[in-house]
Amino acid sequence: MEQPQQRAKQRAFCIAALAEGDDLSELGELLRTSGVAVAGEMVQHRERPHPNTYLGPGKVEEAKQMAKECDANLIACDDELTPRQERNLEEAVGLPVVDRTAVILDIFAAHAASAEGKLQVELAQLEYNLARMRGLWTHLERLGGGIGTRGPGESQIETDRRLARDRIAALRKRLRQVGGTRAVMRAERERAALPTVALAGYTNAGKSTLLNALTGSEVGVRDRLFHTLDPSTRTWRLAGRQYLLTDTVGFIRKLPHQLVDAFGATLEETRRADLLLHVLDASASLEQAEMMRHSVEVVLEEIGAGETPRLLVLNKVDMLDQQQRHELRLRHPEAMLVSASSGEGLEELGEHIEREFRRTLCPVDLLVPYDHGGSLAELHEVAGDVTRQDTPEGVRVRALVPARLAARFERFAVAPS
Ligand SMILES: Nc1nc2c(ncn2[C@@H]2O[C@H](COP(=O)(O)OP(=O)(O)OP(=O)(O)O)[C@@H](O)[C@H]2O)c(=O)[nH]1
Numbered sequence: 153m154e155q156p157q158q159r160a161k162q163r164a165f166c167i168a169a170l171a172e173g174d175d176l177s178e179l180g181e182l183l184r185t186s187g188v189a190v191a192g193e194m195v196q197h198r199e200r201p202h203p204n205t206y207l208g209p210g211k212v213e214e215a216k217q218m219a220k221e222c223d224a225n226l227i228a229c230d231d232e233l234t235p236r237q238e239r240n241l242e243e244a245v246g247l248p249v250v251d252r253t254a255v256i257l258d259i260f261a262a263h264a265a266s267a268e269g270k271l272q273v274e275l276a277q278l279e280y281n282l283a284r285m286r287g288l289w290t291h292l293e294r295l296g297g298g299i300g301t302r303g304p305g306e307s308q309i310e311t312d313r314r315l316a317r318d319r320i321a322a323l324r325k326r327l328r329q330v331g332g333t334r335a336v337m338r339a340e341r342e343r344a345a346l347p348t349v350a351l352a353g354y355t356n357a358g359k360s361t362l363l364n365a366l367t368g369s370e371v372g373v374r375d376r377l378f379h380t381l382d383p384s385t386r387t388w389r390l391a392g393r394q395y396l397l398t399d400t401v402g403f404i405r406k407l408p409h410q411l412v413d414a415f416g417a418t419l420e421e422t423r424r425a426d427l428l429l430h431v432l433d434a435s436a437s438l439e440q441a442e443m444m445r446h447s448v449e450v451v452l453e454e455i456g457a458g459e460t461p462r463l464l465v466l467n468k469v470d471m472l473d474q475q476q477r478h479e480l481r482l483r484h485p486e487a488m489l490v491s492a493s494s495g496e497g498l499e500e501l502g503e504h505i506e507r508e509f510r511r512t513l514c515p516v517d518l519l520v521p522y523d524h525g526g527s528l529a530e531l532h533e534v535a536g537d538v539t540r541q542d543t544p545e546g547v548r549v550r551a552l553v554p555a556r557l558a559a560r561f562e563r564f565a566v567a568p569s
């Protein structure tokens with residue numbers, strides 16, 4: 153799918169209108185992930201972007217000159233542009249303009265592996281393009297080799313829009329069907345009543361590495377943005393009990409709303425977890441880390457996981473010295489410090505989670521008659537700390553079960569001895 157020779161020809165001049173700061177490194181990282189080189193950059197400090205041209209008129213002129221001097225053939229903007237801003241900028245600078253959303257969508261398109269992931273990305277791209285009244289695919293042209301063209305006639309645009317709307321409806325329907333299968337699988341898991349833990353966090357925080365380290369699996373890991381798009385769930389054994397651990401798509405500052413919308417089903421796994429591990433790259437600068445932590449909180453809120461219990465996991469501490477670790481502990485006294493690579497802190501993390509779950513368990517005292525072997529087997533699956541004793545009337549059992557399952561065994565309840 154990658155076409156390095158063609159892609160390397162893209163040289164972007166990066167622009168941003170920021171209230172403060174001048175850090176365009178993340179946009180640069182996104183562009184590189186997408187195979188585009190960074191030729192130069194410019195930041196204008198302003199309260200909010202210019203409504204017509206994003207940068208102010210004088211700065212647009214300056215950007216045009218600078219882009220020319222560094223031989224850029226593309227302008228990349230660190231925000232999502234309105235269609236009008238994009239058009240005006242393109243006209244004024246005389247170069248194609250891509251915004252942050254287009255770049256992120258392009259990366260998602262390149263990384264989508266599963267059928268569902270591809271559908272979700274296509275849906276997000278269509279919605280983005282539809283709002284822009286442009287031909288179906290343009291710009292980075294990864295998906296169809298440039299089916300659409302810039303500036304098609306009105307009737308062409310109308311046809312494209314109609315096609316796009318039809319396709320969007322078809323995609324939504326298809327995704328609902330796929331989502332149905334997912335719901336069935338989830339229902340099965342819920343019947344098995346395993347506690348579920350989901351990994352959430354900024355892209356590249358080390359979520360997949362952590363999943364692998366904890367469960368001994370081999371989910372793909374790479375030092376690139378948005379490597380994981382499809383959720384993967386593994387069982388995780390902890391103190392004799394089985395948990396489900398789910399890894400899913402990473403978040404980013406200004407995550408395009410089209411993606412949040414399209415990835416709704418995938419993010420459902422995050423929303424429904426009993427516990428969220430918010431994985432944060434602790435090797436980042438304080439400022440970076442704070443920005444990443446905040447962005448993740450915002451997205452979690454947005455997808456309706458704001459209330460899910462969560463635990464902050466500071467990863468990559470192998471890159472820190474004692475002083476830095478000490479500062480982190482003071483800053484986040486509730487957090488766990490771990491290194492998914494070296495294994496440091498993973499045992500403590502497991503113990504902590506185990507303790508938290510134990511607190512939600514409910515003690516039961518039962519007398520299960522001998523002809524109810526099925527219930528006994530079920531109990532063994534979901535309960536911890538089971539002690540049993542055979543008596544003439546049946547099996548006398550004492551165990552800890554998840555509160556939401558206690559009712560299943562109520563009919564066997566007896567007074568504690
Ligand atoms: N030094 C160090 N590097 C780590 C650690 N955990 C992960 N990494 C590296 O960080 C990079 C990203 O790791 P992933 O596990 O792919 O991150 P992710 O959060 O799953 O990223 P996305 O799937 O893109 O959202 C890889 O190069 C890992 O090798 C750690 O504890 N220490």
Ligand SMILES: [Mg+2]
Nearest residue numbers: 359360379380
């Ligand atoms: Mg990953």
